Amino acid sequence: MTRLNARLLATGGVILSMLLIYGVQVEIDQRQAHPPGGDETLYVRDPELMRRLSLGYESLLADIYWLRAVQYYGRKPKKSETQSYAMLEPLLNLATTFDPEMTAVYRFGAMFLSESQPIGPGEPLKAIELLNKGIMNNPNVWRFYFDKGFVYLWHLKDHKAAGRAFLEGARLPAAPKWLESLAATSMGEAGELETARYLWTHEFEEAESESVRSNARNHLNSLQIDEDRWRLEFLVTKFQEKTGRVLTDLNQLVNAGCIRFIPTDPSGAPYEYDRDAKGVYPAKASKVTYFPLKAEARKVFQQKLESEWEAARTAPQ
Amino acid sequence: MRKVLIIARTTFKENIRDKILYNLLFFTLAIIGVSVALGQVSIGHEQKIIIDMSLSAISLFGTLIAIFIGTGLVYKELDKRTIYNLISKPVRRSEFILGKYLGLMSTLLVNLALMSAGAYLALWLLGKSVQSEFLYVLAAVYAIFLQLMLVTAIALMFSTFSTPVLSAVFTFALWVIGHFSTEMKRLADILRSAVTGHICVALSYALPNFSNFTISGRENLLKSAAHFHAPQLTTLMLATAYGFLYSALLLTLAVFIFQKRDFK
Numbered sequence: 360m361t362r363l364n365a366r367l368l369a370t371g372g373v374i375l376s377m378l379l380i381y382g383v384q385v386e387i388d389q390r391q392a393h394p395p396g397g398d399e400t401l402y403v404r405d406p407e408l409m410r411r412l413s414l415g416y417e418s419l420l421a422d423i424y425w426l427r428a429v430q431y432y433g434r435k436p437k438k439s440e441t442q443s444y445a446m447l448e449p450l451l452n453l454a455t456t457f458d459p460e461m462t463a464v465y466r467f468g469a470m471f472l473s474e475s476q477p478i479g480p481g482e483p484l485k486a487i488e489l490l491n492k493g494i495m496n497n498p499n500v501w502r503f504y505f506d507k508g509f510v511y512l513w514h515l516k517d518h519k520a521a522g523r524a525f526l527e528g529a530r531l532p533a534a535p536k537w538l539e540s541l542a543a544t545s546m547g548e549a550g551e552l553e554t555a556r557y558l559w560t561h562e563f564e565e566a567e568s569e570s571v572r573s574n575a576r577n578h579l580n581s582l583q584i585d586e587d588r589w590r591l592e593f594l595v596t597k598f599q600e601k602t603g604r605v606l607t608d609l610n611q612l613v614n615a616g617c618i619r620f621i622p623t624d625p626s627g628a629p630y631e632y633d634r635d636a637k638g639v640y641p642a643k644a645s646k647v648t649y650f651p652l653k654a655e656a657r658k659v660f661q662q663k664l665e666s667e668w669e670a671a672r673t674a675p676q
Numbered sequence: 677m678r679k680v681l682i683i684a685r686t687t688f689k690e691n692i693r694d695k696i697l698y699n700l701l702f703f704t705l706a707i708i709g710v711s712v713a714l715g716q717v718s719i720g721h722e723q724k725i726i727i728d729m730s731l732s733a734i735s736l737f738g739t740l741i742a743i744f745i746g747t748g749l750v751y752k753e754l755d756k757r758t759i760y761n762l763i764s765k766p767v768r769r770s771e772f773i774l775g776k777y778l779g780l781m782s783t784l785l786v787n788l789a790l791m792s793a794g795a796y797l798a799l800w801l802l803g804k805s806v807q808s809e810f811l812y813v814l815a816a817v818y819a820i821f822l823q824l825m826l827v828t829a830i831a832l833m834f835s836t837f838s839t840p841v842l843s844a845v846f847t848f849a850l851w852v853i854g855h856f857s858t859e860m861k862r863l864a865d866i867l868r869s870a871v872t873g874h875i876c877v878a879l880s881y882a883l884p885n886f887s888n889f890t891i892s893g894r895e896n897l898l899k900s901a902a903h904f905h906a907p908q909l910t911t912l913m914l915a916t917a918y919g920f921l922y923s924a925l926l927l928t929l930a931v932f933i934f935q936k937r938d939f940k
Contacts, residue, residue, distance in 0.1 A: 411856075417899070418724075418898050421728075422729070426718055426725070429718060430717070458902075460899070570719065
């Protein structure tokens with residue numbers, strides 16, 4: 360065998376081996392994709408034991424568990440699978456035990472835990488527990504009180520508990536002035552829509568990351584859709600009372616002088632009107648993820664609309 | 677002292693030529709580089725992740741460098757028979773050991789400086805700005821240096837009477853055990869036998885306590901650096917005293933063993 364042939368043979372052998380290795384690896388990967396229970400395994404759940412085994416690298420372990428929690432929360436299951444969040448709380452607990460000063464873990468962790476299915480496990484009480492741990496470890500961070508009040512107000516609909524949390528936070532030296540007024544708003548007579556708008560506006564203004572800001576922006580837009588829908592549906596009823604006719608098109612409201620123009624949703628998409636149900640809905644093309652407020656919230660707003668309507672009717676022309 | 681410095685300089689030059697040093701240095705810098713990407717995956721605490729990963733890599737790979745190079749320091753001289761040239765000259769064995777130790781420590785110092793520069797570069801890449809709090813990271817690097825001082829002294833002590841492989845195993849084992857000194861004291865409280873309990877307490881004081889250089893809980897020096905907290909001065913001073921005293925003790929032991937060795 361000549362030297363050239365030997366070289367060619369060796370090169371061919373190397374390339375062939377590399378291709379074979381690639382083929383074998385692909386096969387292994389396919390077999391290992393989504394092993395049963397593979398994602399749901401947390402070998403050590405005892406933070407104290409892990410801390411003792413960490414050889415002083417507990418701060419690094421906290422980062423690892425936090426990154427794992429973020430990946431776990433953000434993963435996309437296959438269409439056939441239902442999203443499970445069983446490991447989320449233990450991961451957050453481990454991260455905050457290794458490093459009790461990681462404020463983002465408490466704040467984002469509480470947000471992840473309290474979001475309802477399908478985007479979260481819907482466990483606001485566990486979120487409160489996590490925030491209480493944050494408060495215990497970092498008693499001067501007012502943002503934990505804001506988040507706690509937020510969870511009480513938004514997810515548990517407990518206005519009094521929310522108000523208490525905001526008030527406690529407002530007593531801290533670094534707390535902003537608006538936290539006190541937020542406490543008053545949530546405990547007072549203001550409707551849920553106003554309180555929610557106030558809350559999300561501050562969440563938007565105080566957001567430290569783009570993902571939180573974008574989520575808050577979407578919620579504010581969603582509240583705008585609620586307000587627009589309720590207002591338009593109220594006018595639909597009044598139109599019928601006034602004219603005795605059934606409204607077929609929203610533009611008839613403008614022609615009848617009930618409203619100056621038909622608003623579009625915050626993403627610019629026009630609202631859709633269902634004549635049979637007499638309901639106004641956001642368009643399918645809307646870019647806003649809509650989270651409708653509960654019916655109780657509508658009642659307070661309805662009263663406001665009634666008084667506005669009455670004032671407009673009795674006002675001198 | 678001049679002789680010690682000459683041996684130290686020669687050891688430094690010799691170490692610089694060691695391939696293992698470059699391999700470990702490369703891995704450290706690679707991990708620091710990866711930390712920038714990992715920091716971006718996180719939500720919040722991006723800087724903390726970079727600092728934690730960098731300091732952990734510096735500490736871990738620094739320890740490996742100290743173990744792998746430290747355990748071969750004396751053995752190489754014996755293996756190449758260059759020790760005969762040295763001991764035939766007017767050089768005390770204690771000067772030889774001290775020179776070797778200082779040579780490796782200076783190598784480690786240069787390495788720490790390079791690795792820290794890598795960590796600072798990673799921090800700068802993330803924020804494109806320099807904050808005065810970044811200086812607090814140096815306190816953690818100093819604590820790592822103290823830890824490496826002790827690891828090197830252990831490695832050198834073992835290398836005076838054992839093979840590099842065994843010395844590396846012994847040093848690594850001591851390094852791991854040394855992180856459990858506090859646990860050993862706690863173990864004494866739950867043991868039924870008072871004698872075993874006393875042995876545990878005695879061992880916890882006798883064996884090198886590496887948790888002194890990290891400190892668990894809020895005073896953890898690595899954690900403080902990652903949160904840009906000013907380091908606790910008393911903690912640093914005590915760690916310094918412990919590092920210097922224990923290293924001196926081990927070097928004395930190494931000199932004692934080395935003096936007893938017969939090279940005939």
